[in-house]
Every structure is written in C-alpha cells, then in structure tokens.
Amino acid sequence: MTPVLEVRQLSARYGRVEALHDISLSVADGEFVAVLGPNGAGKSTLMRAIMGLVANSGDVSFCGSALPRQSPDACVARGVVLVPEGRGIFAPMTVAENLELGAYLLNDSVEFERRQARVFNLFPRMRERLDQIAGSLSGGEQQMLAVGRALMADPKILLLDEPSLGLAPKVIDEILHACAPQQGRAAYRSGRAEGAIGASPVQPCLPAFSRPADRRNRSAHDQVP
C-alpha cells in the first residue's frame, strides 16, 4: 500500500550549516509515528523541511504524488499541516482571529463553521475564550489553540512538534485526544513503544516528542550529522 507520507533522503540546511542529512521515513494510513532525538538532533528541522519552510533537498511525497519542496502554501493546500514547536500563535490577536488564520485558504462560510465547530467540540475551552487575546491564554490553552488553528486547515496529516512541552498530563491528554486514537494515547502515557494505530480525526500524525512515544524512527534519529 502507498504510504500517506513518504520522505526520501531529505537534507536541510541553515545557510552553510547542514542540520539534516539524508533522512528517510514513511507514515502509513492511520499511523502515529514519533520522531525521537536529543536537543538539536534535527526534529524540528525535519518538520520544517517536510513543509518547505527551510532550504532542503530530497523527495517528499504525499498520497503518492510529490510535494513541492519550497512551498508551505502548497503543503497546506494538500492537507499537510504543522503545529510548530513553541506553538507559533499570534499572541496580540484573539482566539477567533487565530482560528480564522488557520483557514486562510478557505472561502466557504459553511465549511468554516463546520471546521470551527469541530475545534470547539475537541477543545470546548476555545469557544469560551473566543474573544480573549491569545497571548493571555494559559500555556495549555495556547497549545490547544495551536492545534485548533492547524485543524482549521482541515489537515489530512498533522505534524506536531513537541505538542506536550511543559504541559500538565491532563492537557497533554486533551491534545492527544484531538489528534490520536485511544491506543496511541495509552502508549504515550505509559511511555512504552507502540506500533501502528487505528484511525484518528485527522488520520495519521507525525509528532516530534523528545521523550518515549509510539514508534521510534531510526533513520531520523541515527543519520543526523
């Protein structure tokens, strides 16, 4: 079966510094794959490179066809969406405005309402905080907003970069509940290795955890220079 996401020999650089070297990995339909590595190993760079947010070379294909290598817009349009490390929310704007920006490619008010309702269903607190300035949300709420904003793009695959950093276990659980099926959450909580898991609201996920999670990806871990 064709993998949903296939990364082949992906390298990335910041100026003259190569931060990622020849990484290959694949994500099957419904799979929740974890990328593990110490600080500076290149987990965030891998996600940025998949999205075309950093200069890169190699091949990335999504559902069997190539993703353009330097076009984050095209990735989002195809349904490949990143929740960046540090959340990347627009702090001076309201929760509602942040969610609107997540759906910036959409020009259909009915579909907008449907997506927003789904976010409220997953994170009821976002409905309560709709008019609040995003920068004044708690850390956990900001992470919910970051995931919610990504979901407003209607992703087919979600790239989560350290979604649990600094959050209480209960909040982590709420966020993973939004992104992963039950089996994945259980595996994450117990910290044991786990293989492929079933369907989720946004199909497969590719999180970057810096502690034990579902499936360790050797290529991503071992080939970083």
Ligand SMILES: Nc1ncnc2c1ncn2[C@@H]1O[C@H](COP(=O)(O)OP(=O)(O)OP(=O)(O)O)[C@@H](O)[C@H]1O
């Ligand atoms: N904007 C940048 N300019 C120059 N070098 C960078 C930049 N961003 C990251 N790097 C370098 O690239 C390497 C990989 O960084 P990256 O952020 O991908 O690591 P990481 O695995 O996500 O680490 P962490 O667990 O700390 O988030 C590091 O050596 C880092 O210093």
Ligand SMILES: [Mg+2]
């Ligand atoms: Mg990182």
